[in-house]
Amino acid sequence: MFLKEYFGTIYKSVKSLLVGMRVTGYYFTHLDEIKTEEYPDNRATLKMFDRFRGEVVMPHDDNNEHRCTGCQACEIACPNGTIKIITKQEILEDGKKKKRIDAFVYHLDLCTMCNLCVVACPSDAIVMAQNFEHSVYDKKQLKKILNMPDSKLMQGVE
Amino acid sequence: MRGLIEDDYVTEEGEFVINMGPQHPSTHGVLHLKVWLDGETVKKVQPHLGYIHRSIEKMSESLSYRNFIFATSRMDYLAAHINNEACALTVEKGLQLEVPDRAKYIRTILAELTRLQSHLLWWGCTGLDLGAVTPFFYAFREREFIMEIMEETCGARLTQNFMVPGGVMYDIHPNFQKRTKEVLSQIKGKFQEYDNIMTGNVIFENRTKGVGFLSKEDAISYGVTGPTARASGVSCDIRKLIPYSAYNQVQFDEILDNGGDCYARYMIRMQEMKQSVSIIEQLIDNIPEGEFQAKTKNVIKLPKGEFYQRVETPRGELGVFIVSDGAASPYRIKYRSPGFSNLSALPLMAKGGKIGDLVAIMSTIDLVIPDIDR
Numbered sequence: 233m234f235l236k237e238y239f240g241t242i243y244k245s246v247k248s249l250l251v252g253m254r255v256t257g258y259y260f261t262h263l264d265e266i267k268t269e270e271y272p273d274n275r276a277t278l279k280m281f282d283r284f285r286g287e288v289v290m291p292h293d294d295n296n297e298h299r300c301t302g303c304q305a306c307e308i309a310c311p312n313g314t315i316k317i318i319t320k321q322e323i324l325e326d327g328k329k330k331k332r333i334d335a336f337v338y339h340l341d342l343c344t345m346c347n348l349c350v351v352a353c354p355s356d357a358i359v360m361a362q363n364f365e366h367s368v369y370d371k372k373q374l375k376k377i378l379n380m381p382d383s384k385l386m387q388g389v390e
Numbered sequence: 391m392r393g394l395i396e397d398d399y400v401t402e403e404g405e406f407v408i409n410m411g412p413q414h415p416s417t418h419g420v421l422h423l424k425v426w427l428d429g430e431t432v433k434k435v436q437p438h439l440g441y442i443h444r445s446i447e448k449m450s451e452s453l454s455y456r457n458f459i460f461a462t463s464r465m466d467y468l469a470a471h472i473n474n475e476a477c478a479l480t481v482e483k484g485l486q487l488e489v490p491d492r493a494k495y496i497r498t499i500l501a502e503l504t505r506l507q508s509h510l511l512w513w514g515c516t517g518l519d520l521g522a523v524t525p526f527f528y529a530f531r532e533r534e535f536i537m538e539i540m541e542e543t544c545g546a547r548l549t550q551n552f553m554v555p556g557g558v559m560y561d562i563h564p565n566f567q568k569r570t571k572e573v574l575s576q577i578k579g580k581f582q583e584y585d586n587i588m589t590g591n592v593i594f595e596n597r598t599k600g601v602g603f604l605s606k607e608d609a610i611s612y613g614v615t616g617p618t619a620r621a622s623g624v625s626c627d628i629r630k631l632i633p634y635s636a637y638n639q640v641q642f643d644e645i646l647d648n649g650g651d652c653y654a655r656y657m658i659r660m661q662e663m664k665q666s667v668s669i670i671e672q673l674i675d676n677i678p679e680g681e682f683q684a685k686t687k688n689v690i691k692l693p694k695g696e697f698y699q700r701v702e703t704p705r706g707e708l709g710v711f712i713v714s715d716g717a718a719s720p721y722r723i724k725y726r727s728p729g730f731s732n733l734s735a736l737p738l739m740a741k742g743g744k745i746g747d748l749v750a751i752m753s754t755i756d757l758v759i760p761d762i763d764r
Contacts, residue, residue, distance in 0.1 A: 244592065245592035248590045248591050248592045249593075251586045251590060252586060252587045252588075252590075255528075256524055256587070267534070281545075283541075283542065283543065283544070283545040283563065284541055285545040285546055309457070310457075311453050311457040311460055311461070345545075345546060346460040346549075346551045347545060347551060348457065348551075351554075351559060
């Protein structure tokens with residue numbers, strides 16, 4: 233009885249190991265089932281999803297115009313103090329004074345990509361870009377000014 | 391810290407005191423276990439916390455009800471959706487806000503996908519802890535497809551921040567249903583493979599069967615929840631007991647086992663994965679049309695009072711307790727994290743076992759350290 237149990241255990245143990253090895257053996261011989269992506273060798277073909285949150289950017293059109301009115305909704309919505317908007321008074325052609333943005337400062341090093349600023353923006357001025365390779369040698373380069381030099385507010389956006 | 395170093399010697403009884411962690415591959419993070427050993431037998435275990443404290447609770451007191459949710463993704467980073475959902479549900483409870491059905495369904499599907507990927511990662515890591523490297527790669531292969539769904543619909547892989555008070559941030563991606571169904575059919579075919587490579591394996595069975603026993607009474611008195619408690623026979627599935635979101639619309643079983651050892655905990659999680667697949671299958675074709683977010687005011691202010699909401703994360707019961715004084719940010723927030731209570735039962739389970747068993751127990755409790763130490 234003891235011997236039967238003893239050899240039974242050995243049989244079961246060896247069988248369980250072989251069953252496991254069969255799975256590994258299957259993948260060893262079926263190389264087309266390997267799903268590994270070889271980053272960074274595939275950088276040319278790698279496309280991120282549209283909603284992927286890489287960094288905050290401010291799109292400008294061909295006339296160097298953006299949609300940011302400087303309402304600071306994104307600054308309030310940000311949990312980390314990533315965004316700082318510096319405004320200025322601009323005198324329009326008809327002599328009226330209007331608030332315009334001077335600099336939209338974005339600290340990429342503080343950003344957690346939570347998307348709350350994009351949701352909060354009433355005029356769709358900022359969006360999330362899909363670029364994710366942010367490493368730089370100097371930390372100062374992570375402080376970005378999103379509005380381009382000499383850019384203007386788009387007509388019709390209030 | 392001084393006290394910790396001074397105690398590091400051989401005690402009068404001849405017990406050897408060693409520190410396991412905070413940098414140890416089997417502690418899955420910065421958990422520091424002080425272990426009293428007699429030869430290879432564990433006499434006493436003492437967990438030391440505090441290495442990854444980020445004071446999320448205190449930080450939340452200065453953030454608005456919309457903003458504090460993002461930080462909870464960093465607590466249990468393998469179940470960020472469920473953490474965010476718990477916070478959103480608590481705020482909705484305070485506002486007495488009715489969430490649209492579509493948002494409820496999306497939330498439930500995403501939460502179950504999260505549970506699936508968390509259990510898959512746990513399965514791979516358990517293999518890794520017990521000396522089998524191969525399961526890790528198979529688990530990550532399937533998990534990667536779920537992560538792609540998350541990336542496509544929510545915009546991030548781990549820290550999604552997709553749940554907002556009132557619903558979800560965006561509507562689902564047009565590819566969401568198709569891709570989810572593909573992934574589910576793929577994963578369903580792989581469960582047999584998982585069983586072949588790990589469950590029946592003789593080395594795995596020897597290292598888990600009868601190891602780290604936790605009785606039903608101890609599980610209750612230590613406040614253990616989740617699969618760890620269900621393996622000891624405690625019925626504690628919040629999805630079943632106090633249904634939230636769309637869990638009252640679906641049929642699923644609460645998996646219970648009376649084994650109480652590491653193997654029972656393993657089997658519970660393996661079967662829970664199948665239950666998650668079945669829950670998603672019931673919901674994925676029936677997502678109702680309509681709004682995905684209820685209308686909320688720009689500045690959310692909760693009425694004066696205390697609000698508590700429980701959800702079931704892959705590791706157990708997560709409770710969110712908000713005290714409001716009527717202002718735009720919470721007066722006090724407390725998270726009842728499942729990992730903390732589960733860890734408190736570890737010294738009990740490990741006592742009298744071997745040091746190798748301690749690793750097996752730790753991996754089957756499924757500890758996530760940032761969840762234990764917020």
